[in-house]
Amino acid sequence: MKRILIVANRLPVNVKIVNDEIVFHQSAGGLATGLNSLEVDYEKHWIGWPGIYPEKQEHKEKIQEALEQTLTHPVFLSEKEVLHYYEGFSNKTIWPLFHYFLEYTQYKREFWEEYKSVNQAFCEEVVKIARPDDIIWVHDYHLMLLPQLLREKLPHTQIGFFLHIPFPSYELIRTLPWRKQLLEGLLGADLVGFHTFEYLRHFTSAISRILNLEPKLGRVYNENRIVQLDAFPMGIDYGKFNDASEQPEVKGLVRSFRENFGKGKIILSVDRLDYTKGILQRLWAFDRLLKEHPSYKGQISLLLLVVPSRYNVDNYKALKDEIDKTVGNINGKYTNLTWTPIYYLYRSVHFEQLAAMYYNADVALVTPLRDGMNLVAKEFVASKKNEKGVLILSEMAGSAVELCDAICINPNDLDSIVRALHEALQMPEEDQKERMGVMQKIIRKQSIQKWAKDFIAVLENSYLRQLRNEEKEVCDTVKQKIKDDYKSSQKRLILLDYDGTLVPYIESPQKASPDRDLLQMLNDIGSKAGSSCVILSGRDRGNLQKWFDGSKVQIVAEYGSWFREDQQWTQTCELSDEWKEEILPYMQEFVDKTPGSFIEEKSHSLGWHYRKSDAWLSNLRVQEFMNALIYPCTKLNLEIIEGNKIIEIRVGGISKDEAIEKWLHKDNWDFIMAIGDDQTDEDMFKLLPEKAYSIKVGFGATNARYNLSSSQEVREILQQLHE
Numbered sequence: 039m040k041r042i043l044i045v046a047n048r049l050p051v052n053v054k055i056v057n058d059e060i061v062f063h064q065s066a067g068g069l070a071t072g073l074n075s076l077e078v079d080y081e082k083h084w085i086g087w088p089g090i091y092p093e094k095q096e097h098k099e100k101i102q103e104a105l106e107q108t109l110t111h112p113v114f115l116s117e118k119e120v121l122h123y124y125e126g127f128s129n130k131t132i133w134p135l136f137h138y139f140l141e142y143t144q145y146k147r148e149f150w151e152e153y154k155s156v157n158q159a160f161c162e163e164v165v166k167i168a169r170p171d172d173i174i175w176v177h178d179y180h181l182m183l184l185p186q187l188l189r190e191k192l193p194h195t196q197i198g199f200f201l202h203i204p205f206p207s208y209e210l211i212r213t214l215p216w217r218k219q220l221l222e223g224l225l226g227a228d229l230v231g232f233h234t235f236e237y238l239r240h241f242t243s244a245i246s247r248i249l250n251l252e253p254k255l256g257r258v259y260n261e262n263r264i265v266q267l268d269a270f271p272m273g274i275d276y277g278k279f280n281d282a283s284e285q286p287e288v289k290g291l292v293r294s295f296r297e298n299f300g301k302g303k304i305i306l307s308v309d310r311l312d313y314t315k316g317i318l319q320r321l322w323a324f325d326r327l328l329k330e331h332p333s334y335k336g337q338i339s340l341l342l343l344v345v346p347s348r349y350n351v352d353n354y355k356a357l358k359d360e361i362d363k364t365v366g367n368i369n370g371k372y373t374n375l376t377w378t379p380i381y382y383l384y385r386s387v388h389f390e391q392l393a394a395m396y397y398n399a400d401v402a403l404v405t406p407l408r409d410g411m412n413l414v415a416k417e418f419v420a421s422k423k424n425e426k427g428v429l430i431l432s433e434m435a436g437s438a439v440e441l442c443d444a445i446c447i448n449p450n451d452l453d454s455i456v457r458a459l460h461e462a463l464q465m466p467e468e469d470q471k472e473r474m475g476v477m478q479k480i481i482r483k484q485s486i487q488k489w490a491k492d493f494i495a496v497l498e499n500s501y502l503r504q505l506r507n508e509e510k511e512v513c514d515t516v517k518q519k520i521k522d523d524y525k526s527s528q529k530r531l532i533l534l535d536y537d538g539t540l541v542p543y544i545e546s547p548q549k550a551s552p553d554r555d556l557l558q559m560l561n562d563i564g565s566k567a568g569s570s571c572v573i574l575s576g577r578d579r580g581n582l583q584k585w586f587d588g589s590k591v592q593i594v595a596e597y598g599s600w601f602r603e604d605q606q607w608t609q610t611c612e613l614s615d616e617w618k619e620e621i622l623p624y625m626q627e628f629v630d631k632t633p634g635s636f637i638e639e640k641s642h643s644l645g646w647h648y649r650k651s652d653a654w655l656s657n658l659r660v661q662e663f664m665n666a667l668i669y670p671c672t673k674l675n676l677e678i679i680e681g682n683k684i685i686e687i688r689v690g691g692i693s694k695d696e697a698i699e700k701w702l703h704k705d706n707w708d709f710i711m712a713i714g715d716d717q718t719d720e721d722m723f724k725l726l727p728e729k730a731y732s733i734k735v736g737f738g739a740t741n742a743r744y745n746l747s748s749s750q751e752v753r754e755i756l757q758q759l760h761e
């Protein structure tokens with residue numbers, strides 16, 4: 039049976055040692071429910087911290103043994119590890135930063151070191167358990183380095199990652215000293231999932247700015263691997279909440295609840311204790327509502343359920359004190375002998391009580407300052423069997439994307455919360471039902487079951503795509519075949535692009551000169567009897583002549599307008615450069631408004647380089663550039679060519695094609711190999727005979743037969759030819 043390994047910081051199980059005995063019970067959270075519903079029968083394993091620190095080895099072994107019977111595998115952590123990795127880096131660095139609380143974010147090296155080593159410990163545990171065809175699904179911000187660590191150990195295993203919290207804007211993530219490592223960690227996965235497209239957009243922007251990658255259409259090529267990026271809004275077990283009010287225990291609780299509250303309307307607030315949830319803002323707004331609309335006194339109550347959480351973190355203690363004080367102040371101000379404005383519960387309640395609260399509440403006040411998704415909002419909607427009730431929802435919660443029929447508020451705008459409360463309390467039943475009906479339809483469909491299924495289906499697809507990609511990779515067998523064919527042939531033609539193929543891209547194109555070893559190797563290949571080694575480049579011929587002076591390589595320069603054969607330069611066509619005068623001022627304008635960009639002037643072309651410019655800005659400028667230049671270029675019969683971080687404008691009608699055709703027909707070659715990395719090389723691949731070795735440097739759609747990842751690998755292939 040196929041297996042799925044779910045890796046998360048905490049196991050879905052509570053473990054205790056009572057009188058030397060191990061006591062544990064499974065807590066069936068949303069995730070477990072979702073995964074249980076996967077149609078294909080997977081054997082589900084959980085890997086995570088069991089939440090206790092057994093002192094005795096004997097206890098550890100007992101826990102391990104007991105848990106493994108339920109396919110649950112504990113990762114034991116020490117108190118110091120939990121202090122720095124969980125309370126530290128996870129909850130004092132990533133959590134505040136990713137929720138836009140820069141002022142609470144601590145950048146401490148000792149936290150980071152522990153985070154790395156605990157991720158490593160998780161990796162070792164997973165590697166012990168994993169089999170080659172397992173699916174590994176890593177969850178949340180505690181384990182952002184794990185996908186990459188696993189990828190190094192298990193290069194061919196399917197790995198997915200889902201982030202349950204927001205992914206913040208680049209402006210936030212850039213402040214983190216370890217931003218690069220975290221992003222690289224995530225890109226070890228085949229699929230990285232987020233709750234919303236907004237978070238996906240932020241992630242895409244971060245990897246393009248910080249890692250200089252170019253994500254397109256929800257995919258990014260990271261060296262030799264394709265990583266799929268997508269949004270999967272997490273849902274809830276709709277049926278469980280929708281049917282709850284029919285359970286006898288819940289029915290009883292609903293009744294006694296109502297008796298207590300009488301006819302007064304109930305406003306419900308449910309959260310873990312967390313500064314991101316906007317609990318204080320909610321209390322201030324409630325206070326203001328009573329002040330501005332005194333007629334609500336005695337008519338409404340706020341049922342405030344705050345579930346203890348992360349109490350060891352200072353900010354949380356301070357928040358708890360502040361909530362206590364504020365509730366005390368409001369109750370002290372308004373309570374009378376027959377009415378209490380706020381019922382405050384600081385504890386967790388069992389499911390039936392929660393379901394009764396959802397069912398009885400007239401209004402749910404969900405006002406997080408930031409929230410990845412917020413399942414409470416969805417649970418409230420699902421629980422409304424009779425469709426009566428109003429949801430007030432913060433636009434900063436991921437769930438606001440789907441729950442458009444809630445009353446949306448900005449949690450920092452207390453007036454908007456007060457207005458929303460007033461509107462909700464006055465809303466006619468008919469309107470309530472209409473809005474609730476629409477929202478129920480949405481969340482019934484986008485359930486936790488669908489979320490898990492969708493994620494796994496996309497993960498499996500991305501994995502298949504990766505396998506197809508790997509099939510095209512120049513593996514050792516292909517390398518050997520190239521070598522054997524080369525050695526056994528008499529007439530060999532080798533066509534090589536220069537930038538990005540023989541040398542990597544660097545910020546300044548003038549500095550990308552060939553080193554001694556490369557020159558020697560190309561010269562050796564070009565000197566062999568019966569062999570021709572041709573460099574095809576868009577570069578200026580003067581530049582290429584200087585670098586390859588005296589070398590036995592042949593050169594096609596400036597996209598085919600010049601070629602050098604046996605040291606003699608020939609111009610393929612007589613070209614005028616008068617057009618440059620007209621085009622240069624346009625280009626200069628773009629240089630001025632795009633810091634880091636510059637113009638390279640060649641004999642018959644002009645290149646606008648923007649490798650050093652900000653990725654987002656250059657993206658915008660490229661579009662503007664195209665728009666601005668399309669008309670003058672058409673008029674002057676010029677071509678605009680988009681290369682790798684460069685746009686070139688050149689006289690129409692010149693291309694590498696003619697030069698390639700010329701070389702292809704020059705002799706009766708029995709070995710042809712062409713290597714290139716950019717769009718202009720795609721034409722070259724198309725012109726080659728079927729049996730030729732065509733190789734694209736980099737991954738992505740190509741006309742080439744093979745792919746390889748870097749110019750370093752190109753060198754290795756060339757090296758073996760001249761050995």
Ligand code: GDG
Binds near residue numbers: 272386409
């Ligand atoms: C993180 C992200 C994202 C609460 N009190 C009790 C109780 N709960 C349950 C609720 C709900 C869950 O806890 C809370 O989920 P949220 O989504 O609202 O918030 P976080 O805990 O912060 O979760 C969040 C989520 O991950 C999923 O990806 O939505 O944005 O921050 O299910 O029902 N359940 C019971 N008693 C309680 O007292 N039984």
